[in-house]
Amino acid sequence: MAVCAPIRILFFLVSIKLACGGKLLVFPQDGSHWLSMQSLLEKLSARGHQIVVVIPDENMLFNDLDNYTVKEFSQPYTQDVLESHFKEGTKHMLTNMPILQKITKLYKQVTSTSALLLASCESFLKNDSLIRYLEQSKFDAMVTDPIFPCGDIAAEHLSLPTLHFMRGVPFGMDQEAAQSPSPPSYVPRFFTQHTDHMSFSQRVKNFIVRIADYFIGRLLYRPYAKLASDFLKRDISVMDLFSRASILLIRNDFALDFPRPVMPNMVFIGGINCANRKPLTKEYEKLVNSSGEHGFVVFSLGSMVSELPMEKAMVIAKALGSVPQKVLWRYTGKAPSNLAENTHLVKWLPQNDLLAHPKARAFISHAGSHGIYEAVCNAVPAVMLPLFGDQMDNAVRLESRGAGVTLNVLHMTSEDLSNALKTVIEDPSYKKNIEHLSALHLDRPIHPVDLAVYWVEFVMRHKGAPHLRPAAHELNFFQYHSLDVIGFLLLVMITTLFISLKGCYFAFRRCCGKRPRPQSKTKSKAKPE
Amino acid sequence: MAVCAPIRILFFLVSIKLACGGKLLVFPQDGSHWLSMQSLLEKLSARGHQIVVVIPDENMLFNDLDNYTVKEFSQPYTQDVLESHFKEGTKHMLTNMPILQKITKLYKQVTSTSALLLASCESFLKNDSLIRYLEQSKFDAMVTDPIFPCGDIAAEHLSLPTLHFMRGVPFGMDQEAAQSPSPPSYVPRFFTQHTDHMSFSQRVKNFIVRIADYFIGRLLYRPYAKLASDFLKRDISVMDLFSRASILLIRNDFALDFPRPVMPNMVFIGGINCANRKPLTKEYEKLVNSSGEHGFVVFSLGSMVSELPMEKAMVIAKALGSVPQKVLWRYTGKAPSNLAENTHLVKWLPQNDLLAHPKARAFISHAGSHGIYEAVCNAVPAVMLPLFGDQMDNAVRLESRGAGVTLNVLHMTSEDLSNALKTVIEDPSYKKNIEHLSALHLDRPIHPVDLAVYWVEFVMRHKGAPHLRPAAHELNFFQYHSLDVIGFLLLVMITTLFISLKGCYFAFRRCCGKRPRPQSKTKSKAKPE
Incomplete structure (x- = not known):
C-alpha cells in the first residue's frame, strides 16, 4: 500500500490544485446545446474551477452566466437578424410546399446558417485582444461543442487538450474523426430514420448515405478548414480539428440509442440535462x-x-381540446380562437420539473434530444412532432421501443394528434415501455453529471488522454482497411500461381511433350557427312 | 421528481431483494483465473448474494470457498495427472529444442490440455443430479470464465443471463462473438507480439493471423460445439455460445492495453486483482x-x-546475486548451489502486498496478466520472462511503454538478466514511466471491483442486458460487410452503364451512321418495275 503513497499524495495535491485553481476554457454553442452544458459547468464551478466562457455578444440563450468569467466577441450581425433567421427557418419547416421547393429552401437555410456561424467564428478569431487574453491565460483544458469546430481552432492554436460536449456532428463526422467503425449494415446513418434492423432496401439507402456523408461533410465544413488554415498559418483539415478531442462527452445512452461500436475515449452522458431539476413554483x-x-x-x-x-395552431388546439387531461402548452404566438378550456398557454414552462410530476400523463414534443431524455428520465410517453436536425432520428428511437408515437407535423390532422395522444395515455403498453426504458437508463454506476465532471478533471490532471488515442489516426484509408496488404498478398498469390503454372507447364513439356525436332538435328548433322 | 417514485421504489425493492436474496451461479476456471474472480465474488457475497460455485473435485487452486455453496462434479482424472500435465508443459517451455520439435510439443500440449478440459466438461454435463440441482435452483444470473465455454453450455440449458469474467478468449473469439470490430491494421492479434504501431510486414503478418484465427479458433473449439449440441439436443455453434454473454467483464485497462474499438456491453475491470491487499506479515x-x-x-x-x-535456476541465481537488492524468489524446487546471500527462496509470497511496499525496486515476472497489473497498480518496473499464452503480449504492452524489459527465458544469460534488472532499477525512466502508467490506471471514476459488482447486479436486476446487444448478431458475414449491397449497387451501375452505352451507340448509329443500304432498297424497288 505504502508504495502508492507518493502517487496518491501527488494525486491529492493535483486534485487540491484543480479543486482550488483548475482553469477551464469553454466555447459553447447557442440554443438548447447551451442548456445541457450548463449542468456540467455549474458543478465544475461549484468544485472551485475557474471557468472562462467565450460567447458572441449577440446571442439567444446564453444566460445564468454569473458564476463564470464571460468573454464576449462582437457578432457581425444583430440578435434581430439571428432570431428572424431562425423564425424564417421554422416557418419553412411548418409550411406545406412542393418537395423541390422544400429542398431548395432547406439548402438555403443550411448554407445561410453555416455562413452566419462561420462569420461569427471569423469575427472571434480576428478579435486580437481576446485571442491575446486566451494566450496569456494558462488554461488546463477546453470544453467545446463541436457542431461547428470554432472552439477546436482556438484549442489547436492554444495547444489545449479538449473535451467535446456533444450530441453528434452532422454526417457522422464525429464517429469518423474518433475512428469509431460504423458498419452501415446495422448502424443507421443520421437523417435516414432507420433503426438498427434494416431491410435490404434500407441497407442500400444507408450504404449510399454513408458514402454521401463522407463527401458532403467535407464539402460543407470546408470553409472551417480554410479559416483554420489561414488562422493557424499551416494546412489543417476539418477532420484534423474534429479528431483532436481527448474525450468525447456524448449526450447519448444505449438504453435509448442502438448499440454500436464505440471507442475508449467516448463517454456516454445521455440524460445529463435531467439533473436540472427544481421544485415546481x-x-x-x-x-x-x-x-x-x-x-x-x-x-x-x-x-x-x-x-x-x-x-397549424388551430389544428393543434382542436386536438388538445379533445382529451380530458389539462394541457400546458408553451406558446408565445397569438392564441388560436378555438383554444379549449383545458389548454393553458404559457410563455415558458419548467419542462423537466413538470414531467417529473406524478400527474404527467404525456409529453408532446418536437423530439429534441433534451426533451426525449427528459421523457425517458421521468417515464412519460411521448407524442413526437419532429421538425429538423436529429429530431426525426430521436423520434424513431423512442417509437421503435414502443414508448412514443411520431406524427408528421405538416400533414397531421386534429384527429391524428388527438388519437395519438389518447393512444399513448390510454394504451398501457406505452407507459410500461417507457418505464422499462427509464429503469434501464437510470440504473447506472455513476450519474452522467458526475461522470462528465470526472472526465473534465481527468483531462485537466493529465493534460489530455493520449493513452486513449487509437493508432488508427496514423493510418491512411488504404492502410486502415488493409487494402495495401490485401493487394500485396494477391500479388504474391498471383505470382506464385503464375510461377507454379509455368513450372508445371515446363515440367510437363519436358516429361511428356515432343522432343524439340530431333529429325532436323539429324538432318543438319547429316549434311556435312 | 415525484413521478420517479414508483420506479425508485421498485428499484429499491429489487435492490433489497438482490441484496438479501440474489442467487448467482458461478462457473470459474482453475489456476490464476480463479484468483482474480475471487475479488468479485467476495464482494458479492458480502453484499448478501447467495453464490453457488461449480468446480471439479480434482483441482489446483480452488480455495477460500467458505462463503459459497460449493457443488463439485467428479473430474475424470486425478489431481496428480493434472499437476504432472502442467509440470510437463512448463518443462517443455523451459527447455531448448529445435523449433519443429518445439511446435510439435506445443501442439501436443495444447490438444492434450483441451482434451482434459473437454473431458472435465463432459463429466459435468453428464452429472445428472448436479444438473437437476441447477435446474431446480432459481438463479438470477451466471458468472463464468469463457476461456472454455463449459459454463455457457450450462447457462444456455438453464436460460440464464450470463456475464463473462475474462482476460480474453484465444484467437480473438471473444471480440468476434461480441461483434467488436478489430481492424488488423492497428489492432494487434494475440500471440503476434505486435504493438498497435505496425510496420508493413507486421501488418501483413497480423492480417494473415487474423484470417488464420478465424479458422483455427473454430477448429479447436469444435468439440465444445459438438458437446453442446449433444447436450442441448439442437445444433449450436461455439460462436453462439460465446456470443450469448450479456456483459463482458474484461480484465484490461487502456492505460496498458492499446486503444481499439469496443462494444457497449464491454466493461473494463483491469487491475481488479490489486484489490486483494493485506498488510505484510x-x-x-x-x-x-x-x-x-x-x-x-x-x-x-x-x-x-x-x-x-x-x-536455468543456476543462471538466474547468478544474476540475482549480482544486484545489491534483496531478492524474494518464489521457488519450490531444489535451491541452486550458487544461490547468493541476498536471495531468499520462499514457497509462496504475497506478491501484491510486497509490490506495494515502498522499498520494492523491481519485479521479475512471467508477465501474466495479474502480475502485470500488480506492477502497474504499485508502480514497480518489471523484468519480464514470458513463458506462454498471453504473457508475451502482456510483456510487449509494458515494454512498449518503457516500463519494463523483456528477456527470452530460454536464451538469456546471467548477464542479460543482471543487466536488465540493473537497468529497470537504476535508469530512472523506467520508474517514471511505470508511475505515469500507474497514475492513469488508478485514476478512474469507480473501482474495478465495484464496477464489476454493479454490472453483475444489473444483469440480475434486469435479467440480462438485451438493450446492449447489437443488431449485428442477426446479420450474416455478407450482410454485415454490406457485400450484398455492394454487389447489388455494382449490378445496377453496370446495367445502367450498359443500357446507357447501348442507347448512345444506337442513337449514334441513328444520327451519324450510314443509312441502311438505300441503294438495295432502290434496287429491290426497281426490280418489279
Whole structure:
C-alpha cells in the first residue's frame, strides 16, 4: 500500500490544485446545446474551477452566466437578424410546399446558417485582444461543442487538450474523426430514420448515405478548414480539428440509442440535462394538482419554436381540446380562437420539473434530444412532432421501443394528434415501455453529471488522454482497411500461381511433350557427312 | 421528481431483494483465473448474494470457498495427472529444442490440455443430479470464465443471463462473438507480439493471423460445439455460445492495453486483482525492512511455474546475486548451489502486498496478466520472462511503454538478466514511466471491483442486458460487410452503364451512321418495275 503513497499524495495535491485553481476554457454553442452544458459547468464551478466562457455578444440563450468569467466577441450581425433567421427557418419547416421547393429552401437555410456561424467564428478569431487574453491565460483544458469546430481552432492554436460536449456532428463526422467503425449494415446513418434492423432496401439507402456523408461533410465544413488554415498559418483539415478531442462527452445512452461500436475515449452522458431539476413554483403546483384523476399533458416544441402559423395552431388546439387531461402548452404566438378550456398557454414552462410530476400523463414534443431524455428520465410517453436536425432520428428511437408515437407535423390532422395522444395515455403498453426504458437508463454506476465532471478533471490532471488515442489516426484509408496488404498478398498469390503454372507447364513439356525436332538435328548433322 | 417514485421504489425493492436474496451461479476456471474472480465474488457475497460455485473435485487452486455453496462434479482424472500435465508443459517451455520439435510439443500440449478440459466438461454435463440441482435452483444470473465455454453450455440449458469474467478468449473469439470490430491494421492479434504501431510486414503478418484465427479458433473449439449440441439436443455453434454473454467483464485497462474499438456491453475491470491487499506479515515486514537503501526485488513466475531445470535456476541465481537488492524468489524446487546471500527462496509470497511496499525496486515476472497489473497498480518496473499464452503480449504492452524489459527465458544469460534488472532499477525512466502508467490506471471514476459488482447486479436486476446487444448478431458475414449491397449497387451501375452505352451507340448509329443500304432498297424497288 505504502508504495502508492507518493502517487496518491501527488494525486491529492493535483486534485487540491484543480479543486482550488483548475482553469477551464469553454466555447459553447447557442440554443438548447447551451442548456445541457450548463449542468456540467455549474458543478465544475461549484468544485472551485475557474471557468472562462467565450460567447458572441449577440446571442439567444446564453444566460445564468454569473458564476463564470464571460468573454464576449462582437457578432457581425444583430440578435434581430439571428432570431428572424431562425423564425424564417421554422416557418419553412411548418409550411406545406412542393418537395423541390422544400429542398431548395432547406439548402438555403443550411448554407445561410453555416455562413452566419462561420462569420461569427471569423469575427472571434480576428478579435486580437481576446485571442491575446486566451494566450496569456494558462488554461488546463477546453470544453467545446463541436457542431461547428470554432472552439477546436482556438484549442489547436492554444495547444489545449479538449473535451467535446456533444450530441453528434452532422454526417457522422464525429464517429469518423474518433475512428469509431460504423458498419452501415446495422448502424443507421443520421437523417435516414432507420433503426438498427434494416431491410435490404434500407441497407442500400444507408450504404449510399454513408458514402454521401463522407463527401458532403467535407464539402460543407470546408470553409472551417480554410479559416483554420489561414488562422493557424499551416494546412489543417476539418477532420484534423474534429479528431483532436481527448474525450468525447456524448449526450447519448444505449438504453435509448442502438448499440454500436464505440471507442475508449467516448463517454456516454445521455440524460445529463435531467439533473436540472427544481421544485415546481406554487402557481404550477396548483395548476397541475387541479388536473384531477386525468392528469396533465406537457407540450413544447423546444427553445427554437415557440409559435406556429395560425392554421397549424388551430389544428393543434382542436386536438388538445379533445382529451380530458389539462394541457400546458408553451406558446408565445397569438392564441388560436378555438383554444379549449383545458389548454393553458404559457410563455415558458419548467419542462423537466413538470414531467417529473406524478400527474404527467404525456409529453408532446418536437423530439429534441433534451426533451426525449427528459421523457425517458421521468417515464412519460411521448407524442413526437419532429421538425429538423436529429429530431426525426430521436423520434424513431423512442417509437421503435414502443414508448412514443411520431406524427408528421405538416400533414397531421386534429384527429391524428388527438388519437395519438389518447393512444399513448390510454394504451398501457406505452407507459410500461417507457418505464422499462427509464429503469434501464437510470440504473447506472455513476450519474452522467458526475461522470462528465470526472472526465473534465481527468483531462485537466493529465493534460489530455493520449493513452486513449487509437493508432488508427496514423493510418491512411488504404492502410486502415488493409487494402495495401490485401493487394500485396494477391500479388504474391498471383505470382506464385503464375510461377507454379509455368513450372508445371515446363515440367510437363519436358516429361511428356515432343522432343524439340530431333529429325532436323539429324538432318543438319547429316549434311556435312 | 415525484413521478420517479414508483420506479425508485421498485428499484429499491429489487435492490433489497438482490441484496438479501440474489442467487448467482458461478462457473470459474482453475489456476490464476480463479484468483482474480475471487475479488468479485467476495464482494458479492458480502453484499448478501447467495453464490453457488461449480468446480471439479480434482483441482489446483480452488480455495477460500467458505462463503459459497460449493457443488463439485467428479473430474475424470486425478489431481496428480493434472499437476504432472502442467509440470510437463512448463518443462517443455523451459527447455531448448529445435523449433519443429518445439511446435510439435506445443501442439501436443495444447490438444492434450483441451482434451482434459473437454473431458472435465463432459463429466459435468453428464452429472445428472448436479444438473437437476441447477435446474431446480432459481438463479438470477451466471458468472463464468469463457476461456472454455463449459459454463455457457450450462447457462444456455438453464436460460440464464450470463456475464463473462475474462482476460480474453484465444484467437480473438471473444471480440468476434461480441461483434467488436478489430481492424488488423492497428489492432494487434494475440500471440503476434505486435504493438498497435505496425510496420508493413507486421501488418501483413497480423492480417494473415487474423484470417488464420478465424479458422483455427473454430477448429479447436469444435468439440465444445459438438458437446453442446449433444447436450442441448439442437445444433449450436461455439460462436453462439460465446456470443450469448450479456456483459463482458474484461480484465484490461487502456492505460496498458492499446486503444481499439469496443462494444457497449464491454466493461473494463483491469487491475481488479490489486484489490486483494493485506498488510505484510511481521516476518515479511522484517525481511523487506532489512533490505536497506537498495530495497528489494520480487521474483515470481506465477502460480503454474514454481520450479525450474537446475541449469536455468543456476543462471538466474547468478544474476540475482549480482544486484545489491534483496531478492524474494518464489521457488519450490531444489535451491541452486550458487544461490547468493541476498536471495531468499520462499514457497509462496504475497506478491501484491510486497509490490506495494515502498522499498520494492523491481519485479521479475512471467508477465501474466495479474502480475502485470500488480506492477502497474504499485508502480514497480518489471523484468519480464514470458513463458506462454498471453504473457508475451502482456510483456510487449509494458515494454512498449518503457516500463519494463523483456528477456527470452530460454536464451538469456546471467548477464542479460543482471543487466536488465540493473537497468529497470537504476535508469530512472523506467520508474517514471511505470508511475505515469500507474497514475492513469488508478485514476478512474469507480473501482474495478465495484464496477464489476454493479454490472453483475444489473444483469440480475434486469435479467440480462438485451438493450446492449447489437443488431449485428442477426446479420450474416455478407450482410454485415454490406457485400450484398455492394454487389447489388455494382449490378445496377453496370446495367445502367450498359443500357446507357447501348442507347448512345444506337442513337449514334441513328444520327451519324450510314443509312441502311438505300441503294438495295432502290434496287429491290426497281426490280418489279
